[in-house]
Amino acid sequence: MRCLLWAACSQLLPREARLCSRKLSASAAAAAPHHDLWSVALPDASSSSPSASMGLLRHVGRGTSCRWGSQFNVPPSALIVARPAGICSMMKLPVQASAEGLDAAFVGVPMDTGTSNRPGARFGPRQIRAESAMLRVYNSSTGAAPFDSLRVADIGDVNVNLYNLPDSCRLIRESFRKIVASGCVPLTLGGDHTITYPILQAMTEKHGPVGLVHVDAHTDTGDKALGEKIYHGTPFRRCVEEGLLDCSRVVQIGIRGSSYDPDPYKYCRDQGFRVVPVEECWMKSLVPLMEEVRKQMGDKPVYISFDIDGLDPAYAPGTGTPEIAGLTPAQALEIIRGCKGLHIVGCDLVEVAPMYDVSGNTALLGANLLFEMLCVLPGVKTM
Numbered sequence: 001m002r003c004l005l006w007a008a009c010s011q012l013l014p015r016e017a018r019l020c021s022r023k024l025s026a027s028a029a030a031a032a033p034h035h036d037l038w039s040v041a042l043p044d045a046s047s048s049s050p051s052a053s054m055g056l057l058r059h060v061g062r063g064t065s066c067r068w069g070s071q072f073n074v075p076p077s078a079l080i081v082a083r084p085a086g087i088c089s090m091m092k093l094p095v096q097a098s099a100e101g102l103d104a105a106f107v108g109v110p111m112d113t114g115t116s117n118r119p120g121a122r123f124g125p126r127q128i129r130a131e132s133a134m135l136r137v138y139n140s141s142t143g144a145a146p147f148d149s150l151r152v153a154d155i156g157d158v159n160v161n162l163y164n165l166p167d168s169c170r171l172i173r174e175s176f177r178k179i180v181a182s183g184c185v186p187l188t189l190g191g192d193h194t195i196t197y198p199i200l201q202a203m204t205e206k207h208g209p210v211g212l213v214h215v216d217a218h219t220d221t222g223d224k225a226l227g228e229k230i231y232h233g234t235p236f237r238r239c240v241e242e243g244l245l246d247c248s249r250v251v252q253i254g255i256r257g258s259s260y261d262p263d264p265y266k267y268c269r270d271q272g273f274r275v276v277p278v279e280e281c282w283m284k285s286l287v288p289l290m291e292e293v294r295k296q297m298g299d300k301p302v303y304i305s306f307d308i309d310g311l312d313p314a315y316a317p318g319t320g321t322p323e324i325a326g327l328t329p330a331q332a333l334e335i336i337r338g339c340k341g342l343h344i345v346g347c348d349l350v351e352v353a354p355m356y357d358v359s360g361n362t363a364l365l366g367a368n369l370l371f372e373m374l375c376v377l378p379g380v381k382t383m
Contacts, residue, residue, distance in 0.1 A: 074147045075137055083133040089154035090189070091132045091371070096153045099184035103150035104377055106187050106370065107179065108157035109172055112353070113165045114194030114231040118320040120353030124363070125157060125189035127354035132367035142337060143382035144375035152374065155179070165230055169198040176202035180346075185377055187370055190350030192320065193220055196305050197235035199348065200244045207301040207345050211249030212236075213293065215335055216307040217256050217323040219268050219275065232351075240271055246300065247272040251293050253286075253335060254278050254310040257323040278326060286331050290338025297342050304339060304347040304373060306332075308366055316365055318357030332369060340376040347373040 075091040089095045090106035099105045108125030115121060137147050146152065158175045160168040176199050179186045188199060193216075203210055214220075214236070221240070222233040230238065239245050252268060256278040265275045274296065276289065309319045312326035327335075352366045374380070 072147050072149070072151050073153055075135065077136075078133075088126070088129050090129050090367075091135050091154075094153045096155050099155055099179040099182040099186070101151065102153055102155075102182070102184045103379065104146075104152045104185045104187060104374060105155045105179065106152070106189060107155050107175075108189040109160065109191035109195045110157050111160040111162065111168050111172075111190075111195060112192045112320070113160075113162060113168060114192045115320050116225060116231060116233055118353060118356060120355050121190060121192045121320060121351050122162070123354050124191060124350070124352035124366070127360065127363040128189050128349070128352060128366045128370070129154070131360055131364040132371070134364065135367060135371050138383065139372070139375045141333075142340075142375060144380050145383050146374045146377070146380045149379055149381045150374075150377065165194065165228075169194070169230065173198035173201050177205065180206045185344065186346050186348075187373055188346070188348035188350075189366070189370065190348055190352070193232040193235055193305075193307055193350045194230060195235075195350065196348055197230070197238050199346065200235075200239050200303065201242070203301075203303060203346055204244045209243060209246040210345060211246050211297045211300060211302040211342075212251070213297070213302060213304045213335070213339060213342075214250065214252045214307075215254050215305070215310040215327070215332065216252060217254060217278075217309045217326060218307070218321065219252055219255055219265065219273075220307075221267050237267070249297050249300065249302070250274065251296065252276065253289070254281060254327045256325060281327060281331060282325075286334040287338060290335060293338065294342060299343055301345045302339070302342045303345060304336070306336075306347070306349050306369060306373075307351045308349065308362060308369075309351055311365065316352075316357070316362040318353050318355070318362030319351045320353050320356075321351070329365060332365075333372060336369060336372040336376060339373075342376075344373075344377055349373070 073094050075093055086092055087095060110122045110125050112119045112121035138145055158172050160171055172195055176186060180202055200210065218233065220233055220235050221237040223237060225231055225233060240247065250273040252273055253276045255265065255275055268275050308316045309322055310327050311329065311332060313322035313324065315329055349366045349370050352363050354363050
């Protein structure tokens with residue numbers, strides 16, 4: 001009876017989905033297990049195996065062939081795999097234990113020990129992954145085809161120490177040393193903005209001082225708070241002190257909010273940073289700004305750090321330190337897409353605190369912005 005039901009249900013799928021499913025199943029035996037995808041086992045009517053009759057999830061190979069016939073990891077289509085089904089990985093990509101063999105990897109850092117206001121960013125990576133199930137393979141707006149170009153997977157989370165912030169920084173730094181040493185470009189799901197400091201410590205060991213495209217409501221260049229020099233308001237001052245940034249190639253976009261100082265951006269400008277207050281972004285396209293940023297960054301290594309509170313809380317309320325009158329999602333896309341052609345060596349999306357947004361829209365925005373970052377990495381082809 002189960003066999004007959006499954007045979008009937010499979011006929012309800014669009015014809016393209018049934019054909020794609022057969023192709024996936026046929027390629028399973030030839031695919032390397034290391035790069036498998038999750039999909040649904042659509043059974044033959046004649047099959048009597050339990051897994052076939054129950055439609056259990058199983059590995060079916062590297063996925064559908066890409067535009068250029070390559071065999072990279074490909075997120076499964078929702079025409080074949082139900083979005084709520086399977087392991088909750090970024091874009092439902094394969095999960096690997098390390099970055100070995102990858103060109104780019106999504107990695108979570110579930111830490112919010114450095115927050116100064118509302119906690120909760122430790123749950124950001126989990127919720128971003130859940131909302132990323134809506135993402136598809138191609139960027140139809142830009143033509144980017146990242147999964148035809150790079151081998152990408154989700155490599156899980158850094159196991160941070162929630163009771164010791166300096167030790168968490170050590171664990172993050174050591175984890176990212178291994179990622180960077182493998183030749184992989186990390187796309188990091190935060191976590192509060194403290195995490196960028198140890199990530200850049202690992203980055204510069206290989207690349208030297210990097211340029212920085214920093215989108216945020218805050219400059220995060222404070223010296224200390226409550227006597228502590230490491231928290232989410234200080235990462236870029238610590239980076240300056242350790243020579244991790246090429247200060248002539250740092251731009252901070254969307255900065256705003258009240259302050260404790262009559263000239264809150266003086267430190268940044270004294271270091272050579274370009275600060276773009278949000279007032280300079282209101283009611284305009286940021287495409288001209290990004291043309292200038294590309295010239296400023298040149299062909300040297302660049303890191304993108306995107307704090308979700310750079311966006312207006314009307315669009316991204318799920319964050320710990322919201323500030324009114326921020327950037328729009330469209331401007332966020334212009335900033336990231338404007339980084340195309342730069343020598344990007346890493347990216348992060350931080351400060352998503354899901355419990356302050358029951359709609360899930362903040363995490364959905366975060367997932368889409370990470371996908372956009374993947375689409376502008378070096379080596380990504382366009383259709």
